[in-house]
Amino acid sequence: xxxxxxxxAISALxxxxxxxxxxxxxIGDLLKSETLRDQWTSLHFxxxxxxxxxxxxxxxxFASRVASAVDDEPALLVSPVGAGRPFRSAWxxxxxxxxxxxxVAAIAVFGVDWGQQTGSQTGPVPIASEPVxxxxxxxxxxxxQLASALGTYWSxxxxxxxxxxEKRLNMYLSDHIESATASNIQGLLAYSKLVAYDGER
Amino acid sequence: MSDKDxxxxxxKRVQRxxxxxxxxxxxxxxxxxxxxxxxxxxxxxxxQDVSQEAFIKAYKGLANFRGExxxxxxxxxxxxxxxxxxxxxxxxxxxxxxVDAQEAEQFDGADGLREYASPERVLLTExxxxxxxxxxxxxxxxxxxxxxxxxxxxxSYDEIAEAMECPVGTVRSRIFRAREAIDQALKPLLGRSEEx
Numbered sequence: 467x468x469x470x471x472x473x474x475a476i477s478a479l480x481x482x483x484x485x486x487x488x489x490x491x492x493i494g495d496l497l498k499s500e501t502l503r504d505q506w507t508s509l510h511f512x513x514x515x516x517x518x519x520x521x522x523x524x525x526x527x528f529a530s531r532v533a534s535a536v537d538d539e540p541a542l543l544v545s546p547v548g549a550g551r552p553f554r555s556a557w558x559x560x561x562x563x564x565x566x567x568x569x570v571a572a573i574a575v576f577g578v579d580w581g582q583q584t585g586s587q588t589g590p591v592p593i594a595s596e597p598v599x600x601x602x603x604x605x606x607x608x609x610x611q612l613a614s615a616l617g618t619y620w621s622x623x624x625x626x627x628x629x630x631x632e633k634r635l636n637m638y639l640s641d642h643i644e645s646a647t648a649s650n651i652q653g654l655l656a657y658s659k660l661v662a663y664d665g666e667r
Numbered sequence: 668m669s670d671k672d673x674x675x676x677x678x679k680r681v682q683r684x685x686x687x688x689x690x691x692x693x694x695x696x697x698x699x700x701x702x703x704x705x706x707x708x709x710x711x712x713x714x715q716d717v718s719q720e721a722f723i724k725a726y727k728g729l730a731n732f733r734g735e736x737x738x739x740x741x742x743x744x745x746x747x748x749x750x751x752x753x754x755x756x757x758x759x760x761x762x763x764x765x766v767d768a769q770e771a772e773q774f775d776g777a778d779g780l781r782e783y784a785s786p787e788r789v790l791l792t793e794x795x796x797x798x799x800x801x802x803x804x805x806x807x808x809x810x811x812x813x814x815x816x817x818x819x820x821x822x823s824y825d826e827i828a829e830a831m832e833c834p835v836g837t838v839r840s841r842i843f844r845a846r847e848a849i850d851q852a853l854k855p856l857l858g859r860s861e862e863x
Contacts, residue, residue, distance in 0.1 A: 477843040480695075481817065482669045483824045493676055497687045507694040508850045514698040515799050515853060516818050522792045523701035523714050526857050529694045531715075532722045536686050539726060546679035547734035 473505050480509055674738035681729050689729070693722050696739060700746045707750035711785055717753050721746040795856055802852040806845055813838055814845035 467475070475492050478484040484492065496502045507529065514520050674695075680688035701718045708714050725745050732741060803811055809831070816822045816830060824842075828835045 473847070474840060474843040477846055478824075478839050479673065481824070481842070482673065483839065489673070489676065493673075493680070493688075493691075496691060497680070497685060503687075503691065503694065506691060509846055510695050511698065511857070512799075512846045512849045512853065513818065515795050515849070516803075519702070520698070520792065520796065521702060521705065522788055522795055523705050523711060524697055524718070525715065528697055528701075528715060528718070529690065532693045532697075532719050533686070533690045535719060535723050536689055536726050539723070541684040541686060542682050542726075542730050543684050544682045544730045546682040547675060547732065548679075 469501070472502060476502065476505050477509055480506070480513065670739075671737045675734060678729060678732060678734070678738055681726070682732075689726055692738070692742075696742060697722075699739075700742065703743065703746050704750045707747075707754055711788060713753070717750050718746070720753075721749040724749060791856065795853060798852050798856060799849055802849045803845070806848060810841050810845040810848070813841035814849075817842050 472492070472495060475484060475488065476496070479489065479492055496506055674692065677688045677692050681692070697718070700721055701714055704717045704721065705714050708717050721742070725742050728741075728745065732738070803814065806814070812831060813827055816827045817824075822830070824835050824838045827838045827842075831838065
């Protein structure tokens with residue numbers, strides 16, 4: 467690039483109108499050439515002088531005075547702004563996707579049927595350890611007690627809501643198995659077998 | 668690419684140890700910072716000293732600059748704090764030459780400053796403005812319109828190209844040529860700036 471073209475590019479740079487791919491190269495040139503830095507200074511001054519509130523306060527050697535003072539300071543050697551961000555975003559994205567998928571799966575598999583349990587019980591052990599009562603007032607609770615004794619979560623006479631839940635869960639597992647097969651992955655296949663076993667009992 | 672992006676690219680280079688990149692930032696913002704400091708400090712040589720101190724503080728502080736705000740916003744705060752600290756130190760010494768900090772906050776543009784800038788500075792400022800005005804007036808139409816749309820109307824190159832019905836490359840060239848003409852006209856005055 468000829469010098470005049472570089473001057474023109476600096477003018478575009480200070481307007482924020484230089485394409486990104488040319489920016490770094492031009493900044494590199496600016497850092498190497500005192501002539502280009504002077505042009506940078508002149509163009510910025512011209513812009514300032516055109517602003518309505520411009521007032522001249524500085525002698526023309528101000529920047530070189532500051533540069534001399536900065537030369538007495540040690541050079542900075544720190545991680546540049548944003549240095550850690552690409553790495554963070556690179557692992558955050560797939561992790562966030564995985565976490566979302568896992569949450570949805572967990573809600574679909576566990577969230578819906580735990581709602582059928584009483585109180586705060588969330589696992590089979592407390593139910594199974596409860597003593598089986600003999601005095602039974604309605605058939606539903608009787609079947610539930612029987613199921614509890616067998617250590618299962620499922621009522622032997624599920625209501626309409628239970629049927630819906632089972633239907634949704636089965637559809638979810640079927641979809642999952644189909645997509646897992648298509649993608650050649652195992653996924654929740656083992657879990658679906660466990661559910662089938664429970665049903666057979 | 669915005670002004671912020673250019674500053675950030677330069678800041679990254681300073682943080683990697685390139686002091687010349689900081690020099691570009693000083694050259695870019697020196698007049699804005701001096702203008703800001705002049706709201707607080709009356710004397711021209713003190714304006715320069717306080718501005719220089721602000722830039723040195725900024726250089727040292729760049730080690731901790733994380734880009735959460737724009738570089739100029741960050742520099743602006745440093746300059747204000749430096750000027751206020753200067754006023755406080757003057758007050759402790761019983762020096763009444765500085766402008767009161769609260770009074771300084773109320774300044775708006777050059778009108779308030781005229782009360783405090785030296786007559787020579789005021790005269791030079793007027794001459795610079797007059798030269799800019801006359802040079803723009805005498806520019807060929809295509810250059811004058813291009814630079815005016817950019818500097819006074821704040822239009823982008825694409826918008827100017829559309830308004831002037833010409834390619835963006837032509838707009839870029841016209842704006843540069845207009846600036847160069849203004850720069851050439853201002854050069855004799857800048858030589859005098861050092862003497863004032």
